[in-house]
Amino acid sequence: MFHELYNELYKHYGDLQWWPSESDDETVIGCILTQNTSWSNVKKSIDILRENDMLDLKRIREIDETKLQEYIKSSGYYTIKTRYLKNIASSIIDNYNKLEHMKNKDFNEIRSFIKNIKGVGNETMNSILLYALDYPVFVIDSYTLRLFKRYYGKEFASNDIKTGVEQEFDGNIFRLKNFHGMIVQLSKEYCKKKPECNKCFINNKCIYFSGNSK
């Protein structure tokens, strides 16, 4: 059932290689920085962090807070996000030494560990599980709910979409990653302002646009 939508998107986007990142540490850092923030603003912060060799959880754990605030300023909420970054970096390093050591372990153990970190809510948790640690979960965000509502013509509980997609895709990490990536990409490229952009490629009608319009 959810395959139809995946295939419609896949015909247009193909393999997006999501999440855009050069390492798993960088993915985790990006997950925090992009909370309620456009990726263009996050990208600036990531570039600065890369120039200063800071896309590394052990280095984030040690860096001076004031300096980290300067580096990530373009991402907004920089005081809170600095605390979140220091917090998640120490938690992971103290308990597992390396992010890599959190892979291929008991899913419930890792999931509850991440969930209990301040600054990691439901969506960030799922993004880290899928994109940084390769656990088979589907990431639900507001785009997903909006798109599914318009494509299928009815409201879904986000948990029903999540478990439905996970079962239907049967733990296929590549497709789970690409599905969410394509949805985010769709939101970036189409219908930013008006409900009729004449560009939408799904069912030859405009089914997606941002904002609270319905």
Next chain:
DNA sequence: CACCAGGAATGTA
């Protein structure tokens, strides 16, 4: 000028 962006914590009822 208003609104939004790859959310989450905190407080209230």
Next chain:
DNA sequence: TACATTCATGGT
């Protein structure tokens, strides 16, 4: 459980 408020920069 269900909302309201706060956090903050940068693009449109």
